[in-house]
Amino acid sequence: MDEQGSEEIRYVTSRDGTALAYRATGVGSAPEAEAGSGPPVVMVDGALGVGTAPMAASLGVPLRPDFTVVDYDRRGRGRSGDTPPYAVAREVEDLAALIDAVGGRAHLCGFSSGGALALEAADALPHRVVGLALYEPPFVLDADRPPLPDDFAARVREAVAAGRRDEAVTLFLTEALLVPPEAVPSIREPAEPPTVEGADGPVPVPTWREMEEIAHTLAYDAEILDGRVSGRPLPSGSWPHVTAPTLALAGGESEPSAHTAARAVAEAIPGARYRVLEGQGHRPAPRALAPLLRDFFGGPER
Structure with missing residues (x-):
């Protein structure tokens, strides 16, 4: 290559x-x-x-x-x-x-x-x-957690195609990560820039805008997982x-x-x-x- x-x-x-x-x-x-x-x-x-x-x-x-x-x-x-x-x-x-x-x-x-x-x-x-x-x-x-809805990827694509990338990110948070809907606003607009532990100190978490920019790839990940997120x-x-x-x-x-x-x-x-x-x-x-x-x-x- x-x-x-x-x-x-x-x-x-x-x-x-x-x-x-x-x-x-x-x-x-x-x-x-x-x-x-x-x-x-x-x-x-x-x-x-x-x-x-x-x-x-x-x-x-x-x-x-x-x-x-x-x-x-x-x-x-x-x-x-x-x-x-x-x-x-x-x-x-x-x-x-x-x-x-x-x-x-x-x-x-x-x-x-x-x-x-x-x-x-x-x-x-x-x-x-x-x-x-x-x-x-x-x-x-298994039944440890709810399965990912069968139409998740389709709804992500539909939201992105309609220019609703915010909705696509929200779908991922609430249906894939099981974040309570009432917690989403604090992720969208945090009081302080969030960080996680990096190798050499805190590193920034992606912003909502950055997540929106690649929201179309959420459908890609759903395809990779297809058949293995159904609870079976x-x-x-x-x-x-x-x-x-x-x-x-x-x-x-x-x-x-x-x-x-x-x-x-x-x-x-x-x-x-x-x-x-x-x-x-x-x-x-x-x-x-x-x-x-x-x-x-x-x-x-x-």
Whole structure:
């Protein structure tokens, strides 16, 4: 695939011509570095996440001494392009192009719906994906929480097409994240700019305006999750071609459905492991997560 250079943000062209923005930092991240001098770990962000933005990018900061951490903007987000029509297979091709750009083989670390995408990629690209870590893929597999409505993606598309991006974000918060409707105004217009714990201190949470800008991609994430958010067990034979060592994680403070999903993924993939990251919720602190990932991916000697 074509690759273009810039000082910090680089670009790679996916199979359908979509330009994808990414940043490679840490061991072996310089353009002239030999492939493999720092094992690449591609961070795959979830719904409404922009990989090169501070909140998402902070997750990989503690891994930089041992790995080449690759943060990228999924199609339709941030600096990346977007070529219709959408298909999950196009996002898998995006990851194939990105992995090729950083040496041809990489670990994937997916968060929330990004974990579901990472699973699809590992299944389709078994020779490129050498390690797979998944933090709380948001599958709904039992009655622990309400299923995602069947028409969620259609209503998101309808709202976006009509220029009601505010409505699309609200749908996601109330129906996917189960935020009480009465709490939405305080998220839209917080009293103070909210932050979360980053690797080197607080980092800003995306603003409502920033979420609106990429609200159309909420339908993309719904397609990735399709068939696994209905309250029924995982379909038999899910991801039969995954060969990479796999670690499925859930936070100790997260809701039961997160643990059900992580355990089910571990049970579906031969040799996979399930672990609980104590004291963490759906968005883990970078320095709490890093030791598990460093141990699992093995560092430069793996």
